[in-house]
Amino acid sequence: MNAPTIEGRARVVIEGLRPEVDGGRFPIKRTVGETVRVEVDAFTDGHDAVRCMLLHRRAGDDVWERVPMRALGNDRWRGEFAVGAPGRHEYTVNAWIDPFETWRHDLARREDPADVQLALRIGEALVADAARAAPAEVATRLKALADAISGASDWREGRKAGTDEALAALMREHAEPRFVSRYDHVLTVVVEPERARFSSWYEFFPRSAGEPDATHGTFADCERRLPEVAAMGFDVVYLPPIHPIGTLFRKGPNNTLTAGPEDPGSPWAIGSAGGGHKAVHPALGTIDDFRRLVERARSLGIDIALDIAFQCAPDHPYVESHPEWFRWRPDGTVQYAENPPKKYQDIYPFEFECDEWRALWAELLSVVEFWVDQGVRVFRVDNPHTKPFALWEWLIAQVKARTPDTIFLSEAFTRPRLMHRLAKAGFSQSYTYFAWRNTRTELTEYFTELAQAASREYFRPNLWPNTPDILPEFLQFGGRPAFQLRVALAATLGASYGIYGPAFELMEHEAREPGSEEYLDSEKYEIRRWDRGRPDSLRDYIARLNRIRRDNPALHGDWSLRFHAVDNERLLCFSKAAEDDDNTLVVVANLDPHHVQSGWVELPLEEFGIAADQPFQAHDLLSGSRFLWQGARNFVQLDPAASPVHIFRVRRRLRTERDFDYFL
């Protein structure tokens, strides 16, 4: 026989704790000020009273904060705590049997005088035990309450004294728990700035930001663009790589294999004799110029997001200084990126299986730290799914240990498991399949998953209707309504979204070739001169969307999303709500950019707190129109040529005759 190795008297079982990712292997995520709602199963054998305590603390603190959990029935318990500052916090659950509460529960039910008298003596002993361990003042109060039991005139009085609520409260507070069970894991929540959850991104190429007569935009030009971007309502400006661009095998316009002497090359071909990942492209300016851009942006409430692309052009300094970080072929050349038969000779990937992988990881970390030191707090990571997952988990943890308010966006358009693993590994936000979800079924299924599945604890979507690599077919052929629809969906379905401009607001829609999603004359390979002042620009439309986003807390999170029935498959209807702020929005979108569509939407009025017989106002925040609705079913018609989307704020309270003084 093997003797038991546990404390067999800790009889409470604790299991089924949520939220928990992969048995605690990965943290959950929250932003500053958000709440963690913890639920757990806790129960004991027999019928003894169970107490259940949620413990939480900042990682590194010695002392746990304690939050009593409340029983939900069916052995489920719930408790909440708010997270106050960026960084890692921990939580777990304790539970134990409360002998006094058990005794008190039974006492109240006892009816036999002798039985009560005996029970009272047991209770007095429990109180005396607690008094011995309690502070003097508490001990005095406990003794007084115990005296009330022993001094009772008869068994009924004694039972009353024993079940006294003041005594119970004191005992709950001061009786030392015995045989405390602890949940198997201490879990972690990574707390990030609010912008990790709610953010509006605008991507543009600095080199195209110059005045029309300039050959190459500069950081100073970018500074001059910022007020315009701020006026559109964006709060993150994401710049493609700003480093020196390789000259060997440089790509020409439209991704051709040979570049002319004036062709600027792709910014993702990082590194040349002029420097690598810690240098800036000389035509853009200096590091000081860049720091000034970051500061200027911050003064406008904007974060500059940098691109992290861990790959090298053939003339990147690393190739000479650290040949051990690359894969060498028998002919003495470095293995370039390839997907046979395709070759990407302008890109050398790192060899992550090299002997010197630790030094490589350390150097890559130092790249991010370098830009953190320049004031950057937001990073968009290029193709993270082609570097080891373990690298990201380690690197992001290292950066956040020093600078907890950093934000990382994962640019992985790949298979679901990989995207999820990157999110678990620490990325604050993730690109999604949004660009390819167009029909009602597609949108409903995908966004229900994003908003409701357990993965929402770690996977925060960021929706992009376009990127420099992705011009979806829907935008190529849907005209202006398609652009309006897709940006409105992104801005309302997603608490975080972004566009690649000015291509987006200028409705750039020509693909390089039929069937391709690549832009014709892509800015990746050439400098573009955008006519940003064009009268048909969607600039004002987008500004209105972003203003609606800012003003309506319902759009600051993803989890409240619910889809609602419409009897026309081309119409999409969903709502988001911020309960604490009495803010409920209903979005109705015409998914067909070519035709007027109409139908009856069915709203869950009870969830909105509206009685079926109560009229309510549907105020379209986009157009300003106000509709008076009543009942769950209401008619909607959307002409894409006018506006393909309604964003209704539902206002419960309407003025009636009762609101006038003279009515009563």
Add this chain to the structure above:
Amino acid sequence: MNAPTIEGRARVVIEGLRPEVDGGRFPIKRTVGETVRVEVDAFTDGHDAVRCMLLHRRAGDDVWERVPMRALGNDRWRGEFAVGAPGRHEYTVNAWIDPFETWRHDLARREDPADVQLALRIGEALVADAARAAPAEVATRLKALADAISGASDWREGRKAGTDEALAALMREHAEPRFVSRYDHVLTVVVEPERARFSSWYEFFPRSAGEPDATHGTFADCERRLPEVAAMGFDVVYLPPIHPIGTLFRKGPNNTLTAGPEDPGSPWAIGSAGGGHKAVHPALGTIDDFRRLVERARSLGIDIALDIAFQCAPDHPYVESHPEWFRWRPDGTVQYAENPPKKYQDIYPFEFECDEWRALWAELLSVVEFWVDQGVRVFRVDNPHTKPFALWEWLIAQVKARTPDTIFLSEAFTRPRLMHRLAKAGFSQSYTYFAWRNTRTELTEYFTELAQAASREYFRPNLWPNTPDILPEFLQFGGRPAFQLRVALAATLGASYGIYGPAFELMEHEAREPGSEEYLDSEKYEIRRWDRGRPDSLRDYIARLNRIRRDNPALHGDWSLRFHAVDNERLLCFSKAAEDDDNTLVVVANLDPHHVQSGWVELPLEEFGIAADQPFQAHDLLSGSRFLWQGARNFVQLDPAASPVHIFRVRRRLRTERDFDYFL
């Protein structure tokens, strides 16, 4: 910066392994000969080829068996292994990047001659590496295949030699994996005898087994009863406690507080001056008589199951020899069982929070081991949910370490979490809520959960239409059809089921009082004389059910259960199948014991392997009737007075004119 503490080059991620219970905290369960189908997500960054290997072994073995897993798509992999002997087995998953397979995949796609030539040199090096580490014979074959590459007449020939399947197979087998990732947990499967999954229980009171003129039945009487029970088709005979019965506070007939001198008392009030949990009631016979009963049963293919009730009558020897195992009250008496205001003064529970809990656990284990040593392999544990869960986990593991073919049934009719925790802790089978599930919705929801939810990996239901404590209302008022219906449902919905007889087959249906589920004149408190030969006994009906169970592998497991649509709410239709044995059963039950019910059932013919235009035979194994059906919808009518249930065997193959020699 904290240097990485892991092997950062082990780039394959392994997660989402199923089956796994609570992150590996508890084992899954199988019976001898069953298969464990393991699925896992395994993927790497980038596009390298992944290999995934299922590892399994008997616990304690040094060496793992290896089963290559196959890719299912979407980064999911699957592999299976069979478990051969009772005991603990272990499983986990390894995965790694296969550089040769990656190289070979790319090589097949290369089209540039220079590119191919260079690639061939890389491949030759990979083969040479493998040859160096391989056994001589393999090395020779590898070298020959490498020579075919280097000696190729041109690049196309070289590419062909490099992608040769024989070479790939050798490399898969012999190339030493580098940077192997291991799944986070080694998981356990507890393998039990087949009877843990498929069993037919019959409970009777030995003391009522005597001849009509005897006062108290004996083990010898039980022996004489066995052929009858075997003829009914049962393979487990469960006896209520067989120990000396307490005399202090002994209960009289119908649970009255005062027993007369002739009243035998409740067998669950264990222990008297005559002995405790390791003794037998003197009126039943001796330990030797009991051993003979066990042996005689075994010769008939029957296991004798004993009751384990860890509680004591006030005159149990433990009270005097181990007062430290009980809770003492201030008046010097032992705390009896109670649920105020109810008192159970004939029962002393153990005080599991006592200082001497380890000694108590050891003694309780020794009780089970004592009966194992008498030949008992099956135990029905009384009220396990009123003893610590940790006790059971430890105790069952200890017993099974010495005697892996033991089976434990948990008699816990309590809240779901507790019942599940007991199953996780090691109970082979569990009583269920079956007795209180009567309507189609209730049955469908509950049994879909039991058959399909992840909990099926550890929770094996055992269905009882009645027990000495439970005479459900449905049986009190439904007459003979109700008994037929409930036993047929138990025998077909559950791979394991049981009845308490002869009360069941004699359709005993009178409750002690209206609204009660207790039997009038319960055998728990008195000796009953059953007229077992009564002509209306359901003995033959039950025998037929058990024969159908034995003959049809579809009924030997719970997981294949599927419910099917019927257009009459009072009819229940479900199927079970054993694919390997071409055995599909369809059960249609009339849930209304009072009226004829009919309706159209809708069968998933495709799942049954039957074409829509193909006639098939529905052979009612209960009545012997055969119906010729075609198409998914078929009409069924059930008269409860005749038989409330069809158990159809679906026979795909019908003889047609094509079966005759002269047809062609």
